[in-house]
Amino acid sequence: MAEVKNKQVVLKDYATGFPKESDMDIVEGTISLNLPEGSNEVLLPLTGYGVAKVLESGHPDYKKGDLVWGFTKWEEHSLVPSSQILFKIEHTDVPLSYYIGILGIPGMTAYAGFFEVGLPKKGDRVFVSAASGAVGQLVGQFAKFTGCYVVGSAGSKDKVDLLKNKLGFDDAFNYKEEPDLNAALKRYFPEGIDIYFENVGGKTLDAVLLNMRVHGRIVVCGMVSQYNLAQPDGVTNLANLIFKRIRIQGFGVADYYQLYPKFLEYVVPKIKEGKIVYVEDIVEGLEKAPPALIGLFSGRNVGKQVIVLARE
Amino acid sequence: MAEVKNKQVVLKDYATGFPKESDMDIVEGTISLNLPEGSNEVLLPLTGYGVAKVLESGHPDYKKGDLVWGFTKWEEHSLVPSSQILFKIEHTDVPLSYYIGILGIPGMTAYAGFFEVGLPKKGDRVFVSAASGAVGQLVGQFAKFTGCYVVGSAGSKDKVDLLKNKLGFDDAFNYKEEPDLNAALKRYFPEGIDIYFENVGGKTLDAVLLNMRVHGRIVVCGMVSQYNLAQPDGVTNLANLIFKRIRIQGFGVADYYQLYPKFLEYVVPKIKEGKIVYVEDIVEGLEKAPPALIGLFSGRNVGKQVIVLARE
Numbered sequence: 001m002a003e004v005k006n007k008q009v010v011l012k013d014y015a016t017g018f019p020k021e022s023d024m025d026i027v028e029g030t031i032s033l034n035l036p037e038g039s040n041e042v043l044l045p046l047t048g049y050g051v052a053k054v055l056e057s058g059h060p061d062y063k064k065g066d067l068v069w070g071f072t073k074w075e076e077h078s079l080v081p082s083s084q085i086l087f088k089i090e091h092t093d094v095p096l097s098y099y100i101g102i103l104g105i106p107g108m109t110a111y112a113g114f115f116e117v118g119l120p121k122k123g124d125r126v127f128v129s130a131a132s133g134a135v136g137q138l139v140g141q142f143a144k145f146t147g148c149y150v151v152g153s154a155g156s157k158d159k160v161d162l163l164k165n166k167l168g169f170d171d172a173f174n175y176k177e178e179p180d181l182n183a184a185l186k187r188y189f190p191e192g193i194d195i196y197f198e199n200v201g202g203k204t205l206d207a208v209l210l211n212m213r214v215h216g217r218i219v220v221c222g223m224v225s226q227y228n229l230a231q232p233d234g235v236t237n238l239a240n241l242i243f244k245r246i247r248i249q250g251f252g253v254a255d256y257y258q259l260y261p262k263f264l265e266y267v268v269p270k271i272k273e274g275k276i277v278y279v280e281d282i283v284e285g286l287e288k289a290p291p292a293l294i295g296l297f298s299g300r301n302v303g304k305q306v307i308v309l310a311r312e
Numbered sequence: 313m314a315e316v317k318n319k320q321v322v323l324k325d326y327a328t329g330f331p332k333e334s335d336m337d338i339v340e341g342t343i344s345l346n347l348p349e350g351s352n353e354v355l356l357p358l359t360g361y362g363v364a365k366v367l368e369s370g371h372p373d374y375k376k377g378d379l380v381w382g383f384t385k386w387e388e389h390s391l392v393p394s395s396q397i398l399f400k401i402e403h404t405d406v407p408l409s410y411y412i413g414i415l416g417i418p419g420m421t422a423y424a425g426f427f428e429v430g431l432p433k434k435g436d437r438v439f440v441s442a443a444s445g446a447v448g449q450l451v452g453q454f455a456k457f458t459g460c461y462v463v464g465s466a467g468s469k470d471k472v473d474l475l476k477n478k479l480g481f482d483d484a485f486n487y488k489e490e491p492d493l494n495a496a497l498k499r500y501f502p503e504g505i506d507i508y509f510e511n512v513g514g515k516t517l518d519a520v521l522l523n524m525r526v527h528g529r530i531v532v533c534g535m536v537s538q539y540n541l542a543q544p545d546g547v548t549n550l551a552n553l554i555f556k557r558i559r560i561q562g563f564g565v566a567d568y569y570q571l572y573p574k575f576l577e578y579v580v581p582k583i584k585e586g587k588i589v590y591v592e593d594i595v596e597g598l599e600k601a602p603p604a605l606i607g608l609f610s611g612r613n614v615g616k617q618v619i620v621l622a623r624e
Contacts (some may be wrong), residue, residue: 224552235546240562241561
């Protein structure tokens with residue numbers, strides 16, 4: 001039991017532009033299940049990306065058998081240095097995959113971004129891009145709980161239907177069918193947008209800037225359309241920041257981890273009472289991880305992308 | 313005394329692109345110095361753009377002979393509706409022109425923008441564009457009072473000398489002599505920028521985004537290089553907002569008028585003790601107003617542009 005096989009996803013080369021499946025390889029090595037002498041590290045076999053069970057621990061906060069979540073490597077077993085933050089899973093009466101979704105980073109991101117950065121008020125008009133994604137679908141539901149009007153954009157008819165019929169958005173549209181995004185936003189927000197929850201960047205941001213209201217807030221969670229472009233789109237309407245006294249704020253969820261208990265108080269009862277919906281796109285096996293990653297950039301996934309390596 | 317001649321600057325046509333002198337006309341009409349019956353308006357002859365003496369008043373807060381400042385029309389005498397905010401001048405032992413500069417909108421703009429929006433801390437690295445202008449020159453001095461490192465950019469050797477030798481900036485450069493603004497900023501800010509006080513927009517903003525530090529703040533006061541372009545420059549580096557968790561905030565001084573007494577407490581003693589410098593570019597006569605306006609867009613003025621119509 002000293003060594004076990006350990007499958008990993010590795011990057012073959014530095015990838016330029018959007019990643020391709022051929023940039024990645026699945027390799028099978030071995031890993032020792034015995035901790036180095038005197039170690040305070042934690043040894044994990046992954047049961048999913050970020051949700052795992054502790055096999056051995058030299059760290060006082062974690063003991064063998066604990067379920068934890070956190071950012072880990074793409075491999076079946078991981079040795080986690082003590083400096084890395086892991087969250088212990090207390091509520092086990094929800095699907096464990098929720099800890100990489102609604103109860104994990106995407107959930108905290110939606111919560112911190114919408115409430116702490118967006119500072120919503122009842123009646124605010126909220127626009128969410130990539131609205132059916134891991135984060136967006138929650139922002140829309142949080143906006144409805146707050147008494148806001150919320151419209152989402154997504155990239156397929158199925159996703160738009162999901163937003164309108166299952167996730168409770170007031171309205172939704174397929175951005176791929178809108179040759180003039182400015183006109184589309186004017187249709188859905190004749191009085192303008194108070195909060196834009198930004199997941200995509202580029203042309204969408206440029207159109208949004210033309211439609212913000214005075215003192216509007218743009219919460220920058222991601223700019224997924226821009227990350228891998230050699231030459232990102234030019235955003236030309238930034239002078240509206242002055243005309244409308246707009247705040248644009250980039251944020252990282254790591255700055256808000258201290259709110260995690262407060263977040264759980266907010267969201268766990270809503271899950272148990274069935275008041276909140278979380279859509280996952282689940283595939284089985286580490287081999288499926290590379291194509292699933294590629295799919296994120298083209299919008300192939302519907303909801304939070306989950307890779308299952310093992311079940312509890 | 314019922315009617316007096318009243319010279320005005322009028323716009324002949326809707327101006328497209330950068331304004332030209334030929335877009336404006338000087339006309340001479342008349343204005344009644346008697347208030348309409350029962351009026352609570354205030355009748356003003358201007359002694360400068362925004363600094364004026366009350367000739368007649370139906371408003372309880374202002375009486376004949378009061379000196380006031382505020383936004384007025386480009387004319388020698390003005391009838392000011394009661395709804396418009398005027399500030400009464402209490403300190404008359406400073407140049408009255410200061411009330412359209414360091415003690416007026418530019419001063420309040422620098423104060424609110426730097427302190428309230430920028431949230432500076434001692435040791436912060438501050439970059440100011442259009443740094444010798446009406447607002448920029450004060451931001452730089454406020455930054456030094458706060459214990460920050462501050463570098464300004466401007467468009468001529470004279471302005472750069474002014475920043476370094478008279479206004480107390482730690483360093484300054486002529487952006488027209490920097491073909492690579494990103495490289496220039498890396499030279500002046502090897503550890504990055506905490507606060508960028510934005511007056512120009514476009515390419516400068518794009519280069520700044522590459523050089524911001526984590527949790528940096530971009531205070532958007534103006535984007536003078538962009539206002540009159542049919543096609544504004546595209547800003548391509550906005551993904552840095554996420555990577556560095558940056559806040560960009562447009563603001564308008566009107567949201568901060570309640571801080572005016574606090575601002576005077578901060579700045580008036582510094583003026584009287586000679587600790588602060590304010591550079592003005594003064595021309596005489598309303599006829600000089602149109603070319604002075606044009607000059608602002610090409611950076612012809614040095615310091616706050618003042619038009620003198622009459623002296624006290």
